[in-house]
Amino acid sequence: MAATCRFAFAVHILTVLAYKEREGGTSDLLAHSLNTHPVIVRRLLSDLRNARLVETQKGSRGGSRLSRCPREITLDEIYRAIEGGPMFSPHPHRPNRRCPVGRKIEAVLDEVFASAEEAMQQALALRTLADVLETATDSASSGPFKAA
Amino acid sequence: MAATCRFAFAVHILTVLAYKEREGGTSDLLAHSLNTHPVIVRRLLSDLRNARLVETQKGSRGGSRLSRCPREITLDEIYRAIEGGPMFSPHPHRPNRRCPVGRKIEAVLDEVFASAEEAMQQALALRTLADVLETATDSASSGPFKAA
DNA sequence: GACATCTGTAACCGATCCACTTACATACTT
DNA sequence: AAGTATGTAAGTGGATCGGTTACAGATGTC
Numbered sequence: 001m002a003a004t005c006r007f008a009f010a011v012h013i014l015t016v017l018a019y020k021e022r023e024g025g026t027s028d029l030l031a032h033s034l035n036t037h038p039v040i041v042r043r044l045l046s047d048l049r050n051a052r053l054v055e056t057q058k059g060s061r062g063g064s065r066l067s068r069c070p071r072e073i074t075l076d077e078i079y080r081a082i083e084g085g086p087m088f089s090p091h092p093h094r095p096n097r098r099c100p101v102g103r104k105i106e107a108v109l110d111e112v113f114a115s116a117e118e119a120m121q122q123a124l125a126l127r128t129l130a131d132v133l134e135t136a137t138d139s140a141s142s143g144p145f146k147a148a
Numbered sequence: 149m150a151a152t153c154r155f156a157f158a159v160h161i162l163t164v165l166a167y168k169e170r171e172g173g174t175s176d177l178l179a180h181s182l183n184t185h186p187v188i189v190r191r192l193l194s195d196l197r198n199a200r201l202v203e204t205q206k207g208s209r210g211g212s213r214l215s216r217c218p219r220e221i222t223l224d225e226i227y228r229a230i231e232g233g234p235m236f237s238p239h240p241h242r243p244n245r246r247c248p249v250g251r252k253i254e255a256v257l258d259e260v261f262a263s264a265e266e267a268m269q270q271a272l273a274l275r276t277l278a279d280v281l282e283t284a285t286d287s288a289s290s291g292p293f294k295a296a
Numbered sequence: 297g298a299c300a301t302c303t304g305t306a307a308c309c310g311a312t313c314c315a316c317t318t319a320c321a322t323a324c325t326t
Numbered sequence: 327a328a329g330t331a332t333g334t335a336a337g338t339g340g341a342t343c344g345g346t347t348a349c350a351g352a353t354g355t356c
Contacts, residue, residue: 003151003235003236003237003313003314004237004313004314004315005237005238005239005240005314005315006314006315007236007237008236008237008238008239008257008261009239011253011257011260012239012243012249012250012253012257015249015253016247016249016250019248019249026330026331026332027331027332028331032244032247033243033244033247033249033250034239034243034244034250035241035242035243035244035250036241036315036316037315037316037317038331038332039316039317039318039333039334040315040316040317042332042333042334043333043334045332045333046333046334056331056332057323057324057331057332058322058323058324058330058331058332058333059322059323059324059325059329059330059331059332060323060324060325060326060328060329060330060331061324061325061326061330061331062323062324062325062330062331062332063331063332064332075260087151087235087268088151088155088156089151089152089153089155089156090153090156091153091156091157091160091182092153092344093183093184094183095160095181095182095183096180096181096182096183099164099180099181100167100284100285101160101163101164101167101181101281101284101285102160102164102181102182102183103284104283104284104285105159105160105163105280105284107284108280108283108284109156109159109160109280112159112223112272112275112280113156115271116268116271116272117268118271119267119268119270119271120235120264120265120267120268120271122267123263123264123266123267123268124260124264127260132253132256132257132260133249135252135256136248136249136251136252136253136255136256137248137249137252151343152342152343152344153343153344154343154344174301174302174303175302175303176302184344184345185344185345185346186302186303187304187305187345187346187347188344188345188346190303190304190305191304191305193303193304194304194305204302204303205302205303205352205353206301206302206303206304206351206352206353207300207301207302207303207351207352207353207354208299208300208301208302208352208353208354208355209301209302209353209354209355210301210302210303210352210353210354211302211303212303240314240315
């Protein structure tokens with residue numbers, strides 16, 4: 001299945017912003033942590049901003065920061081903020097209506113897929129951004145942040 | 149996220165085979181129900197055969213049939229039979245190790261992704277192929293099968 | 297044994313998607 | 327005004343996917 005890395009990137013970005021707290025960070029700094037291009041970061045930040053997860057300021061001394069406490073941000077929110085379509089692709093074209101199975105299979109699968117995706121999001125809802133930050137930075141990681 | 153329609157196709161194929169019971173069906177017949185090309189069907193049948201979900205016979209009067217009772221086939225089995233990689237893509241390249249978040253974020257996300265996928269598969273495990281067949285063919289669908 | 301049928305697989309095509317990159321206009325601080 | 331940072335459009339190269347063609351091999355029927 002394996003689709004895009006947008007979700008991994010988004011969680012990573014928000015975790016860094018959680019780490020930086022009020023200070024926030026520029027798309028350049030975040031891109032250095034991700035080892036990618038600043039535009040990739042800005043596109044993701046655009047989605048995260050639409051979902052009211054971050055606030056960003058333009059111009060000199062600008063950048064982005066979390067608009068909420070990391071303890072109150074669950075991973076399913078992040079998922080919904082950046083993943084557009086459904087997890088499973090349906091039939092690319094209509095099945096044969098003259099087949100008794102093909103006639104109704106799409107509706108059945110829609111329901112099955114929806115319940116599977118619901119279960120997945122509920123699992124994500126159990127984790128907050130604060131959990132991720134804690135786990136990612138616990139023990140032996142007391143050094144100061146150094147981008148590149 | 150939306151990836152491939154392979155899972156939808158696979159469930160559809162197996163549902164038709166469940167409908168046809170001992171009779172089974174050729175890749176041509178299945179392709180007609182899916183409105184796709186027989187080779188697409190055969191490629192999927194190949195995966196389903198490796199997972200011991202179907203048996204197929206070559207040559208004249210050949211075709212595929214379920215190797216188990218539909219009541220004993222759960223959708224998560226089908227999912228694992230045909231979906232290779234993980235549901236979520238990880239970072240395409242290593243994050244910056246000099247960033248305290250980038251250093252360990254991959255391990256954290258691996259665990260989060262695994263638990264989300266596990267939850268999804270558990271939801272799929274609640275449905276059997278027999279359930280799908282019943283729901284897809286209940287009421288008003290008593291007509292005989294007519295391919296094409 | 298010859299023939300028709302059906303499978304398995306390789307190879308190719310066109311479309312799509314994605315991460316990445318370049319480029320540039322805009323906005324904000326100092 | 328200068329410098330810094332964002333937002334977004336547009337283009338690129340690679341990968342993936344559904345679909346298609348082609349063909350060799352297996353199997354039942356005549």
